[in-house]
Amino acid sequence: MHYTEIGFVNTKRMFEKAYGGGYAVPAYNFVNMEQLQAIVTACIETRSPVIIQASKRAREYVGREFVRHMAQAAMEVVRSSGSGIPCALHLDHGDSPDECASGIEDGFSSVMIDGSALPFDDNIRLTKEVADFAHRLDVTVEGELGTLSGVEEEVRRSTSAYTDPKLVEEFVKRSGVDSLAVSIGTAHGLNKVGMKPGGQLPPLRFDILEEIKRRLPGFPIVLHGSSALPAKYVDMVNCYGGRLSDVAGIPEEQIREAAASCVCKVNIASDALLTTTAVVRKVLSEDPGVFDTRKYLGPAREALVALYARKNREVLKSAGRV
């Protein structure tokens, strides 16, 4: 089914508005129903545009049919809310033209083709192949240049390479992408590579971001690996029997600064996983008699609504931008 029949929009207009308004559209990953419900509830409540996204691995875990129908249900809720918030359905970290095509078939309005591990020319070739067929259906395409370290969907990359700003114009021109994910120091997952206990990532490379902005005026940039991983939830996990170490997130003031510049889409996945785990652990250990899953998934969903709403209001500044 084409995404317009469901009610989704592609990211074009969303990003134009975000660029002009100095904010970023949240791109929240989902891997289960409660998470998706929380994303939709928070974005309706804060009147924020939203990109709901599922990765290739999430589609495998949840099941292609469930992702498709859950996303349709989410759109139905958005519609009936009367909030008028624009909502895109995005394939995160698509790794092949086939994966992107299957997403488009399922109603995705935007796809990422991640060729960032490939040599420059191969990355361009792969990205262009996807852009060519996606654009025929008015689906927007995100490419990536530069590599992020960390664990993404169980795949570990131990090295990171900052995006070379000198290459961005050629990449965008030759591949035909609509937005570009760049590497300026963010990292995927919970255990950011090379972190010592209690350590912090080096600050994001705003000099690189500014140079990219100068070379690609008005062009939407995407940040992956942007979870903040609040100490409050790391401590809660560890206090209730978990063992998380070497956790270091991206300070929210740096994400706020990037969102005010040319970054129009910010990807957040791990913050939600951490929050869910912390709340579930707390409920189960405070009340060992609990067996009804709603008794712990419900409170986790409430905590997620608060997390997403706060990100929209205080970090990405997407609240009220309908």
Ligand code: G3H
């Ligand atoms: O594609 C998804 C995001 O890049 C995940 O980043 O692990 O920091 O939440 P995160």
Ligand code: ZN
């Ligand atoms: Zn990512």
